Amino acid sequence: xEFVEGKPFTEEEQNLPVAVITDRVARQLxxxxxxxxxxxxxxxxxxxxxxxxxxxxxxxxxxxYSQVYYPYMCLPGYDSGxxxxxxxxxxxxxxxxxxxxxxxxxxALKREVQEIxxxxxxxxxxxxxxxxxxxxxxxxxxxxxxxxxxxxxxxxIRRNIIILLxxxxxxxxxxxxxxxxxxxxxxxxxxxxxxYGAGSGILMKQVLFENFLWTVAGGVIGLAAAxxxxxxxxxxxxxxxENNPGSSVTxxxxxxxxxxxxxxxxxxxxxxxxxNLMSAFIPxxxxxxxxxxxxxxxxx
Numbered sequence: 001x002e003f004v005e006g007k008p009f010t011e012e013e014q015n016l017p018v019a020v021i022t023d024r025v026a027r028q029l030x031x032x033x034x035x036x037x038x039x040x041x042x043x044x045x046x047x048x049x050x051x052x053x054x055x056x057x058x059x060x061x062x063x064x065y066s067q068v069y070y071p072y073m074c075l076p077g078y079d080s081g082x083x084x085x086x087x088x089x090x091x092x093x094x095x096x097x098x099x100x101x102x103x104x105x106x107x108a109l110k111r112e113v114q115e116i117x118x119x120x121x122x123x124x125x126x127x128x129x130x131x132x133x134x135x136x137x138x139x140x141x142x143x144x145x146x147x148x149x150x151x152x153x154x155x156x157i158r159r160n161i162i163i164l165l166x167x168x169x170x171x172x173x174x175x176x177x178x179x180x181x182x183x184x185x186x187x188x189x190x191x192x193x194x195x196y197g198a199g200s201g202i203l204m205k206q207v208l209f210e211n212f213l214w215t216v217a218g219g220v221i222g223l224a225a226a227x228x229x230x231x232x233x234x235x236x237x238x239x240x241x242e243n244n245p246g247s248s249v250t251x252x253x254x255x256x257x258x259x260x261x262x263x264x265x266x267x268x269x270x271x272x273x274x275x276n277l278m279s280a281f282i283p284x285x286x287x288x289x290x291x292x293x294x295x296x297x298x299x300x
Contacts, residue, residue: 001064006037006052009071019048019070043068046075058253060238063097098135102125146253175279179211204284211280212273219269224261227259 001020009018021041023033030036039050048070057065072078072094100106113135121128132148138152149155190203230237234254 001054001057004033004053004055005035006050009051013051014071014073016047017046017070017074018051019068020052020054021050021069022067023053024055024056025067026050056253058255060253060258063095096135106137168190169273172275172279175276179280179284207284208277208280211276215273215276217268219265219272223260229255230259 024035026036059065143156
């Protein structure tokens, strides 16, 4: 989060009603996003002091997106579920993100969390807490369906094998058929080149290199087309997947990191290249095995 003014609240302020708000909220509350640090606003009946103002994050990043950030411990009754005037309060879900340096620190962190949970569960008069082998890595959280599921590669592969087969096999068959048709139309050309001494290996490399260039060009054009569509229709596209109807009051911000990830794009491009080369190899290899005479008299 990029601060426009002010600074984050500190650990010493975790019991105080201080808040960091976004520049959009500051403009809605005070008519400006400058010089609002120290001013007071209310959420329901609770007053908060503005500690800082940040640029609004994209709602496409739910782990960081919010409009108001404040320490949950400043709310009366946060630890009992009962607020002011004996009213019950719902604190909602709590998500904790922790950074670690290496595998040893991961193991130590898990042991510490398990010890704390065990002490809590052995205390009299408490409800038992089940953390389901948490904390979990970001990789595990992204691939499994529920936090209560134990992560295993076999379940991930079984769940995605049909999708992978559909995404890979159907395009592969289509590509192979298209390339076979193109090779049929070029058989006379290949026959002439063979008669002048071009070997099957040279012709094979030429065809595969042509497919390589077409795939690279298609990847670049596809990336540019995706950017254009997202730039023009991002609100409509991402609202199709929205579960929160109230999010329509905010804009969908797309940063450079969200539009282009070199690792993901490179991996997808390499996969397409491999798929294209495998699809082109079989029809090209079969065409190269035909006799020169047959190739020369092949009808276009």
